[in-house]
Amino acid sequence: MPAQALLNSIAERVLNTALAADPDSAGRLKPVRGKAFRLQLAELPWPLTLTFCEDRVLFMGSDYDAIDGEVQTSFPVLRTLTDASKVTAALQNGTLSLQGDPIFAQHASQVILGLNIDWEEAFAERLGDVPGFWLAQGMAKLTSLKPDPSQWQQWLGETLSEEKKITLGQVEYAIFCDDLTALEQRIRNLEAGGS
Amino acid sequence: MKDNSQETTHFGYKTVDKAQKKSLVAGVFDSVAAKYDVMNDVMSFGIHRLWKRQTLDASGVRKGQRILDLAGGTGDLTAKFSRIVGPQGQVVLADINDSMLKVGRDKLRDMGIVGNVEYVQANAEELPFPDDHFDAITIAFGLRNVTDKDKALRSMLRVLKPGGRLLVLEFSKPEHDVLNSLYDFYSFNVLPQMGGLIANDKESYQYLAESIRMHPDQETLKQMMEDAGFEQVTYQNMTGGIVALHRGFKF
Structure with missing residues (x-):
């Protein structure tokens, strides 16, 4: 407690x-x-x-x-x-x-x-105008350095599929799906012919 | 033959006439009122705020309700209750001691808490309110100073609405012997010295330590609440039983 x-x-x-x-x-x-x-x-x-x-x-x-x-x-x-x-x-x-x-x-x-804070004003109220300005600038810089998850996702996808060939790219995946569909159709035709 | 136990009561470790205790307790709190908040923080290392938070949680207080903060002192609980009940609700801060009430009123007004708080100087044994009046009653660190605790509990039951709850936050008996020994050393050696240094009032803090030891333990207080008519009485030990929060309902 x-x-x-x-x-x-x-x-x-x-x-x-x-x-x-x-x-x-x-x-x-x-x-x-x-x-x-x-x-x-x-x-x-x-x-x-x-x-x-x-x-x-x-x-x-x-x-x-x-x-x-x-x-x-x-x-x-x-x-x-x-x-x-x-x-x-x-x-x-x-x-x-x-x-x-x-x-x-x-x-x-x-x-x-929904919090939306004017950091410069908030810091200035407590620490004074100049330190407040510098702190707010520092925070803005830190925020801009924050990694963007969507960019990371794109980089990871390209590395795995294009460079390292560990996984399939979108085009290769589509071709694979088409081949699979064609194969299924051939099997069905063979089964129909056999019976 | 006169039954002496009906005429006397405890004032710390001393036995005094029942009629005398009220003025003796008043003397203690007149003396400590100005430094009460500072001393609470110093003596409990700020933990009293966490104990009061737990009391607030257990109160189940909501918007629009009427709350009695009995022996409310400097208004720590009243401040929170006032914000929760909002303008449609009401909080009554009651204390038998006028000095404490004045300190509480000034503090709450400085915090901007006005409008839904009423200040009443009242004796817990004879509460000046109608029957079935409050949704919840709290008494934090106040019951041990009341002369006739059974009478006070019955009075609280009377003014509580059916479905309402009473919360008693009070010093109690530590659960473990080692903690008990450390607590004894602290209470009787450190506490009065601190009272002397900070509030210039060693005697009042000596009384505080003694009154805590004379207060009923967890199970005894639970039984007293049940005897007064409260139902579903439970208690929760805090900080190893140094403090206990008792809760009882009126149905």
């Missing part, structure tokens, strides 16, 4: 500092105000339980039982909550379990996923 309460306390402080620095947070909190949302991620040892207030979010413990909506999923599926069509697909294939109003779940996820 103390570990959970301590981590909740730290997470609450961090999130509320971020929400205070985001001028649009009040608008995102409005539709979920007074409600409690529970997020159970497969990778975490206990659920995240959030109660939404006028200008902040309170992190409650797993004993809190006045829940309005609950989502059980994993980190990779979590981002799909922002896209209604993907939510439906995740519900159908069982990677997402939802109790309560789906619209509430979407609004609740947007409180955090």
Whole structure:
């Protein structure tokens, strides 16, 4: 319990500092105000339980039982909550379990996923204009260096299929499928001729 | 023949007249009110905030409810309750001690918590509220200072709505002997010295240590709550039983 309460306390402080620095947070909190949302991620040892207030979010413990909506999923599926069509697909294939109003779940996820902070202004308020500017520039540079997963996927695909010839390319795969279809047809013809 | 046990009670390790205890406890809290929050953080290494978080979790409080934070002192729980219940709800911060109530009121107003909080100076044994009035009642580190605990529990039951719950957060008995010995050493040697240094009030913190030892243990308090009429009474030890959170329902 103390570990959970301590981590909740730290997470609450961090999130509320971020929400205070985001001028649009009040608008995102409005539709979920007074409600409690529970997020159970497969990778975490206990659920995240959030109660939404006028200008902040309170992190409650797993004993809190006045829940309005609950989502059980994993980190990779979590981002799909922002896209209604993907939510439906995740519900159908069982990677997402939802109790309560789906619209509430979407609004609740947007409180955090929709964070949009002007880092330069946030740092400047706490550290002064010049350090704030430098820190914000540094963060922007770090963000630009972040690897793009789609580019990595393309590079990996080309290396495996074109350079190393470990897997088939798209054209080779299509030719293989055509050959397979033709072979199936020949077998059927032979079977028909034989009988 | 006069039954002496009906006329006396504990004030720490001392035995005093029941009529006298209220003013003695008042003296302690008048003395510590100004430094109460600082001392709580120093004495518990900040862990009291985690214990209160657990109380909040167990309360199940939601938007629009009416909550009584009894012996609420400087308003730590009231602040959180106020945000959860929102403008449609209400939180009553009640304390027998006017000095504590004033400190709590100033602190909450400085935090911008106004509108749905009411401040009431009240004795837990004779709560000045109608029957079936509150959705939840909390009493955190307050019950051990009450003169007649059974009477106070019955009073809480009366003002609680059917379906409502009482949460008692209080110092209790550590589960392990080693922890108990360390805790004793800390309570009787370190704590009063710290009280002397920080709050310039060694005696009040000596009383604090003694009053904790005189408070009923986990099972005894559970039985007292059941005897008062609470149902489904359970308790949860925290930090090895140094503190216990009791929960009971009124049906």
